[in-house]
Amino acid sequence: xxxxxxxxxxxxxxxxxxxxxxxxxxxxxxxxxxxxxxxxxxxxxxxxxxxxxxxxxxxxxxxxxxxxxxxxxxxxxxxxxxxxxxxxxxxxxxxxxxxxxxxxxxxxxxxxxxxxxxxxxxxxxxxxxxxxxxxxxxxxxxxxxxxxxxxxxxxxxxxxxxxxxxxxxxxxxxxxxxxxxxxxxxxxxxxxxxxxxxxxxxxxxxxxxxxxxxxxxxxxxxxxxxxxxxxxxxxxxxxxxxxxxxxxxxxxxxxxxxxxxxxxxxxxxxxxxxxxxxxxxxxxxxxxxxxxxxxxxxxxxxxxxxxxxxxxxxxxxxxxxxxxxxxxxxxxxxxxxxxxxxxxxxxxxxxxxxxxxxxxxxxxxxxxxxxxxxxxxxxxxxxxxxxxxxxxxxxxxxxxxxxxxxxxxxxxxxxxxxxxxxxxxxxxxxxxxxxxxxxxxxxxxxxxxxxxxxxxxxxxxxxxxxxxxxxxxxxxxxxxxxxxxxxxxxxxxxxxxxxxxxxxxxxxxxxxxxxxxxxxxxxxxxxxxxxxxxxxxxxxxxxxxxxxxxxxx
Ligand code: ADP
Numbered sequence: 001x002x003x004x005x006x007x008x009x010x011x012x013x014x015x016x017x018x019x020x021x022x023x024x025x026x027x028x029x030x031x032x033x034x035x036x037x038x039x040x041x042x043x044x045x046x047x048x049x050x051x052x053x054x055x056x057x058x059x060x061x062x063x064x065x066x067x068x069x070x071x072x073x074x075x076x077x078x079x080x081x082x083x084x085x086x087x088x089x090x091x092x093x094x095x096x097x098x099x100x101x102x103x104x105x106x107x108x109x110x111x112x113x114x115x116x117x118x119x120x121x122x123x124x125x126x127x128x129x130x131x132x133x134x135x136x137x138x139x140x141x142x143x144x145x146x147x148x149x150x151x152x153x154x155x156x157x158x159x160x161x162x163x164x165x166x167x168x169x170x171x172x173x174x175x176x177x178x179x180x181x182x183x184x185x186x187x188x189x190x191x192x193x194x195x196x197x198x199x200x201x202x203x204x205x206x207x208x209x210x211x212x213x214x215x216x217x218x219x220x221x222x223x224x225x226x227x228x229x230x231x232x233x234x235x236x237x238x239x240x241x242x243x244x245x246x247x248x249x250x251x252x253x254x255x256x257x258x259x260x261x262x263x264x265x266x267x268x269x270x271x272x273x274x275x276x277x278x279x280x281x282x283x284x285x286x287x288x289x290x291x292x293x294x295x296x297x298x299x300x301x302x303x304x305x306x307x308x309x310x311x312x313x314x315x316x317x318x319x320x321x322x323x324x325x326x327x328x329x330x331x332x333x334x335x336x337x338x339x340x341x342x343x344x345x346x347x348x349x350x351x352x353x354x355x356x357x358x359x360x361x362x363x364x365x366x367x368x369x370x371x372x373x374x375x376x377x378x379x380x381x382x383x384x385x386x387x388x389x390x391x392x393x394x395x396x397x398x399x400x401x402x403x404x405x406x407x408x409x410x411x412x413x414x415x416x417x418x419x420x421x422x423x424x425x426x427x428x429x430x431x432x433x434x435x436x437x438x439x440x441x442x443x444x445x446x447x448x449x450x451x452x453x454x455x456x457x458x459x460x461x462x463x464x465x466x467x468x469x470x471x472x473x474x475x476x477x478x479x480x481x482x483x484x485x486x487x488x489x490x491x492x493x494x495x496x497x498x499x500x501x502x503x504x505x506x507x508x509x510x511x512x513x514x515x516x517x518x519x520x521x522x523x524x525x526x527x528x529x530x531x532x533x534x535x536x537x538x539x540x541x542x543x544x545x546x547x548x549x550x551x552x553x
Pocket of ligand 1: 436440441444467469470471472480485486487495496497498499500501502525526
């Protein structure tokens with residue numbers, strides 16, 4: 001055996017072993033995935049094919065050589081089909097061809113494989129000295145057409161998929177493509193060109209290595225993106241290497257005591273190794289599960305966000321529609337009470353007043369909904385102007401007196417002792433807050449007095465409403481301004497959505513003011529406050545958008 005043929009043998013066997021290892025590695029990685037299974041078959045077919053190529057080049061009896069030559073073409077058929085299948089499937093876990101197509105493909109492959117074994121593809125083999133010459137038959141173009149079509153189709157499919165895919169899938173496909181390009185590049189530059197230009201065949205023995213380049217890159221593409229498992233494999237390789245070394249040491253040890261000690265060491269290593277592999281596998285599984293959960297959580301979060309958006313939009317649309325009828329009722333009631341439709345009896349007036357009160361509550365409720373949805377969408381706008389808070393408070397009290405009288409409550413306004421200056425505020429919005437405080441005091445008080453105060457200190461103007469009502473549980477006090485927060489027994493006291501104070505808080509804070517509540521406990525009454533700065537830099541004609549926090553003039 002000359003050096004060259006020795007080298008050829010070493011390369012071939014080395015590649016066969018490495019191919020087998022790659023196949024096992026990829027299979028163990030995910031034996032349920034179609035991509036991995038096709039890879040395993042392709043790798044085995046390539047290995048057998050390489051071995052057959054070598055065997056067919058060795059001069060032996062013509063019959064034997066003919067058989068090896070036929071086996072080479074026989075294996076080239078499934079090889080090209082598997083190559084196409086891999087390109088078509090990667091990175092999917094299932095074959096993406098229809099059942100009918102799969103059956104047709106199988107039949108065509110089997111028929112073509114059978115055909116390669118007939119004299120139509122290779123007629124005979126002539127052995128001239130050291131050289132083996134195979135004589136092709138008339139059917140060889142059909143074989144060439146079959147294998148070339150599948151190889152070209154594979155590359156075509158791959159290019160098309162790379163263009164269409166994104167993210168990890170794109171990278172995986174690109175790795176496989178790079179594997180093919182590297183293999184073809186090496187074949188063309190080191191084998192085909194030297195043969196064509198210089199009749200030099202010295203690189204021919206390297207060809208198995210080129211197949212390994214392709215298989216290696218494709219295996220990497222498959223495995224790398226199936227995550228984490230590399231850690232398990234590294235642990236397994238390391239542990240088995242250790243076992244082999246220890247066992248070999250035990251076998252070659254010449255002293256009996258030495259062998260026993262080595263065997264014991266080997267057994268300990270096996271035990272520890274198994275434990276190690278198991279714990280690494282478990283860790284990997286947990287990480288995979290965690291990753292899966294994270295992805296699911298992110299997806300659920302997205303869905304929740306979409307649902308929340310739909311909810312906010314629905315509330316906004318619905319409340320807009322709901323607001324029109326009570327507004328019309330409000331307008332007509334005011335006209336009736338004002339005598340626009342002629343004189344009315346005391347009885348009718350009383351009924352109309354009641355109607356007005358209930359209708360106002362309904363309007364306030366819808367406004368709360370509208371405002372809350374505006375806040376959620378970041379669309380609440382503020383129109384700041386110079387406002388006389390005293391006038392505003394007086395007129396709101398006037399509106400609410402009938403409601404208080406209805407419940408036999410006395411609603412008292414303690415007039416300020418000092419002059420109340422104008423401040424910069426959004427008049428409508430502050431009216432809502434004032435209305436909400438007094439309205440709540442009436443709602444949550446069964447009997448007694450409600451006192452309303454307005455006063456200033458050096459820097460702020462303070463509005464205060466004190467009632468003798470149901471009071472606030474001390475544990476609830478901190479959450480009273482939260483969205484949809486209603487006291488546990490609020491349902492029995494009055495209708496509401498738990499939005500009024502939440503909206504009030506946002507409004508006051510957008511005015512750079514403060515809002516808070518005090519109560520000594522349940523049934524001990526409560527006091528609600530808000531304060532606004534006497535001097536503020538709020539632009540007097542700016543619209544504030546809560547999302548952008550900037551002025552739209
Ligand atoms: P709603 O009145 O529609 O429930 P609010 O946001 O105005 O919504 O009030 C939230 C909760 O705060 C009420 O459900 C109630 O439990 C409590 N609350 C508000 N004002 C008073 C008050 N004056 N006295 C006692 N509890 C109150």
